[in-house]
Amino acid sequence: MTVEQDIDAMDQFPLGMRVLAVDDDQTCLRILETLLHRCQYHVTTTDKAQTALELLRENKNKFDLVISDVDMPDMDGFKLVELVGLEMDLPVIMLSAHSDPKYVMKGVKHGACDYLVKPVRIEELKNIWQHVVRKSKFKKMKSVVTTSGESEGNSDQNGVRANRKRKDQLEEEDEEQDEQERGNEKKARVIWTRELHNKFLAAVDHVGVKNAVPKKILELMNVDNLTRENVGSHLQKFRLALKKINNEANQQANMDSHFKQMSSLKGLGSFHHYRPIPLGSSQFHGGAATMRHYPSNRTLAGMFSSSLPCNHNDGGYMLQGMPLPPLETLHIANNNNNNKAFPSFTSQQSSPLVSPNNHFVPEGHQGFSPRLEINKRLEDWSSAVLSNNIPQSNLHSKPDALEWNMFGNSTSPNLDTTNQTSFCRDTDFGSPNAAQADSFDPLQMKQQHENILSPMTVAQLLRSSSGNERLFMGQQKLENGFMASDTGSLDDIVNSMMTQSQAEFSEGDWVWVA
DNA sequence: TTCGTAATAT
DNA sequence: AATATTACGA
Numbered sequence: 001m002t003v004e005q006d007i008d009a010m011d012q013f014p015l016g017m018r019v020l021a022v023d024d025d026q027t028c029l030r031i032l033e034t035l036l037h038r039c040q041y042h043v044t045t046t047d048k049a050q051t052a053l054e055l056l057r058e059n060k061n062k063f064d065l066v067i068s069d070v071d072m073p074d075m076d077g078f079k080l081v082e083l084v085g086l087e088m089d090l091p092v093i094m095l096s097a098h099s100d101p102k103y104v105m106k107g108v109k110h111g112a113c114d115y116l117v118k119p120v121r122i123e124e125l126k127n128i129w130q131h132v133v134r135k136s137k138f139k140k141m142k143s144v145v146t147t148s149g150e151s152e153g154n155s156d157q158n159g160v161r162a163n164r165k166r167k168d169q170l171e172e173e174d175e176e177q178d179e180q181e182r183g184n185e186k187k188a189r190v191i192w193t194r195e196l197h198n199k200f201l202a203a204v205d206h207v208g209v210k211n212a213v214p215k216k217i218l219e220l221m222n223v224d225n226l227t228r229e230n231v232g233s234h235l236q237k238f239r240l241a242l243k244k245i246n247n248e249a250n251q252q253a254n255m256d257s258h259f260k261q262m263s264s265l266k267g268l269g270s271f272h273h274y275r276p277i278p279l280g281s282s283q284f285h286g287g288a289a290t291m292r293h294y295p296s297n298r299t300l301a302g303m304f305s306s307s308l309p310c311n312h313n314d315g316g317y318m319l320q321g322m323p324l325p326p327l328e329t330l331h332i333a334n335n336n337n338n339n340k341a342f343p344s345f346t347s348q349q350s351s352p353l354v355s356p357n358n359h360f361v362p363e364g365h366q367g368f369s370p371r372l373e374i375n376k377r378l379e380d381w382s383s384a385v386l387s388n389n390i391p392q393s394n395l396h397s398k399p400d401a402l403e404w405n406m407f408g409n410s411t412s413p414n415l416d417t418t419n420q421t422s423f424c425r426d427t428d429f430g431s432p433n434a435a436q437a438d439s440f441d442p443l444q445m446k447q448q449h450e451n452i453l454s455p456m457t458v459a460q461l462l463r464s465s466s467g468n469e470r471l472f473m474g475q476q477k478l479e480n481g482f483m484a485s486d487t488g489s490l491d492d493i494v495n496s497m498m499t500q501s502q503a504e505f506s507e508g509d510w511v512w513v514a
Numbered sequence: 515t516t517c518g519t520a521a522t523a524t
Numbered sequence: 525a526a527t528a529t530t531a532c533g534a
Contacts (some may be wrong), residue, residue: 189526189528190527192526213518228516229529232528236518
C-alpha cells in the first residue's frame with residue numbers, strides 16, 4: 001500500500017514518492033518544492049514544523065519521507081526529527097544552512113537519516129529515495145533474529161557492533177538470512193536499547209502502570225520476534241528500578257520528618273498552627289523527588305528519544321526559582337549512601353505537620369548550618385503565610401500561593417498512614433524569579449497532549465494508574481512506603497535502566513544477537 | 515494460562 | 525553486567 005512497499009515489490013524507481021517538505025522560509029520552501037517536483041516526487045509543503053507534525057499524525061502512512069529545515073521558529077528541526085522518529089518510522093532528512101559538523105552530528109544523533117546543506121542541489125534530492133528504501137528494508141531487518149555464529153559478542157563492544165551494522169546494512173542482508181537458515185542453535189538475545197525501551201515505556205504508559213503485564217506490553221510494542229519472556233524479564237527489571245526509587249524516596253521522607261522534629265525542638269511554635277492536614281486524606285509525594293519541578297515540555301518519550309545522555313543539570317529542574325542540584329547529588333543514581341544531603345537526626349515521630357522541606361542544600365554547601373538554615377526558612381515561611389493572611393482552611397485550595405504537592409485521594413484501607421506527613425511547597429520568597437520559575441508554556445502543554453504516542457510528563461506516568469492506585473504493582477510490601485512519585489525519580493528509573501552502551505545505540509540500531 | 519518473583523544460568 | 529530461563533505459588 002505504501003509507496004515504499006511498492007518500491008520494494010516492484011523494484012522500480014520511486015516515482016511519486018511522497019515527500020513532506022518543511023521550511024519556515026517561503027523562498028526556500030518554494031525552491032525545495034520545485035526541485036522535488038523535478039525529481040518526480042509527490043510533494044507536500046508546510047512552513048511550520050508543528051503543522052508538519054500534525055500532517056504526519058493525521059496521515060499515517062501517507063508520507064514516505066520528510067525533509068525539514070533545521071532552524072524554524074516554532075520548533076527546531078531536531079525536535080521534529082526526534083518526534084517523527086519516535087512516533088512513526090519515517091526517514092527524515094535535515095536541511096540547513098549550517099554546515100557545522102556539530103549541527104550535522106546533532107541532526108544525525110536525533111535520528112536524521114541525512115543532513116543536507118543549503119543550497120540543496122537537485123542531484124542530492126534525486127537520491128533521497130534511497131533513504132526510504134533503506135528504511136523499509138531495515139524495518140524488516142530488525143525483526144530478524146540473528147543467531148550469528150561469529151562470536152562477536154565477546155570481544156566487540158556494543159557500540160562497535162552497532163556501527164558496523166549500520167554501515168553494512170545493505171550487504172548484510174544475505175549474511176543474516178544465511179545465518180537464519182543455517183539453523184538457530186542459539187537463541188537470540190534482545191538488547192534493550194533506548195529505542196526499544198521507549199516502545200516498552202510507551203506501551204506501559206498506554207495501559208497504565210497498573211495494568212502493564214508482559215502480554216499486553218508485547219502486543220502494544222508490536223515488535224517482531226520479541227517474546228513475552230523478553231518483555232517479562234524487562235518488566236521485572238523495570239519494577240526493580242521503581243522499587244529502588246521508592247526506597248530512596250522513603251529514606252528522604254524519613255529525613256524530612258527529622259526536620260519537622262527539629263523545628264519543634266527549636267520552639268517554632270507558630271509553625272504548628274498552619275495546618276494539620278488530615279492524615280489519610282491525601283497521598284503523599286515523598287522526599288526531594290517530590291519537589292523536583294519538571295518542565296512541562298519534557299515528555300516521557302522525549303526523555304528517551306534523545307541519544308544523548310540525560311543531563312540533569314540542564315536547568316530544567318527548578319523549584320520555585322531555586323535550581324536544584326544535579327540529580328546525582330540528590331539520590332539514587334549514584335547509589336552513594338555516604339552522599340547524604342542532610343545530616344541525620346534521630347527523633348521520634350511527632351504529629352504530622354506541614355513541612356516546608358523543599359529547600360535542598362547539597363552537602364558541602366558553603367556555610368551551611370542545618371539548624372540555622374532550616375529554622376530560618378521555617379520562620380520565613382511562617383511569617384509569609386501570616387502576612388499573606390492565608391486562612392488556614394484555604395491552604396488546600398490555594399495552590400497558587402502554596403502549591404500542594406499531593407495527588408489522588410487515598411481511600412485505600414490498607415494504606416498505612418502512620419508514617420505519612422503531608423508536605424507543602426513553600427514559595428521562594430527571596431527569589432525574583434519565583435513567579436516565572438514555576439510557569440509553563442500552555443502551548444507546549446497542548447502540544448504534548450497531541451502527541452500520538454502519548455508522551456507524557458513523568459508525573460503523568462506516575463499517576464497514570466489513576467485514582468489512589470500506587471505505582472507499584474500490586475503488593476503489600478509497598479503499602480507503608482511513600483510514593484516515589486515524581487519526575488526526577490522516573491528520570492532515574494529510566495537512566496538506571498539504561499546503560500551507557502545501550503545509550504550509544506541510535507534509533508534503528510537495536511539488534512538481536514546470539 | 516498468565517503473572518510476578520526469586521534464583522540461577524548464560 | 526544484562527538478559528534469559530526456570531521454578532513455583534497465586
